Amino acid sequence: MRGKTSGFIVALALFAVAGMVVAQNADQNSGGPTKNTLKLRLVEPLEGASITGSSVRVAVDYNHTVFGTGQGTKFGEANFPQPRFDVYLDNTLKITLKGTESNTTVIDNVPAGTHKVVVVALNVSGEIIDRKEVSVTTSPIGRR
Numbered sequence: 001m002r003g004k005t006s007g008f009i010v011a012l013a014l015f016a017v018a019g020m021v022v023a024q025n026a027d028q029n030s031g032g033p034t035k036n037t038l039k040l041r042l043v044e045p046l047e048g049a050s051i052t053g054s055s056v057r058v059a060v061d062y063n064h065t066v067f068g069t070g071q072g073t074k075f076g077e078a079n080f081p082q083p084r085f086d087v088y089l090d091n092t093l094k095i096t097l098k099g100t101e102s103n104t105t106v107i108d109n110v111p112a113g114t115h116k117v118v119v120v121a122l123n124v125s126g127e128i129i130d131r132k133e134v135s136v137t138t139s140p141i142g143r144r
Helices: 002-022
Strands: 041-044 051-052 058-061 085-091 093-100 104-107 113-122 127-140
Touching: 002 058, 041 104, 041 127, 051 113, 058 127, 104 113
Parallel strands: 051 127
Antiparallel strands: 041 058, 058 104, 085 093, 085 113, 113 127
């Protein structure tokens, strides 16, 4: 009896792990776009940037190419649900940018020091489809 119970527990654990692995990536048939079609790029700031002042400009870019014509059912077409970009500074959500509305923002009142800027791309279903992270250093404006 003990052998059957152990086998059942092992099988259950394998199914649980397999389910977590499958859940890690956005499904190609979900609310789109996917990481493969989005091609997220963090244009600003660059990794290791030294920024003078208390404002950090964040700019994202992604694949804007239209993948065919139709009724807004393919990524890039006007009626296709656009991605959202959550912008974080030091693990705090600062703003959400919407695909076709804006791709830039400025985070104000950033204290001097080293900071982590993260942009998380989400599709219309709320699935994380890409993520970019950079470290930057801000310093106060010097007096002359």
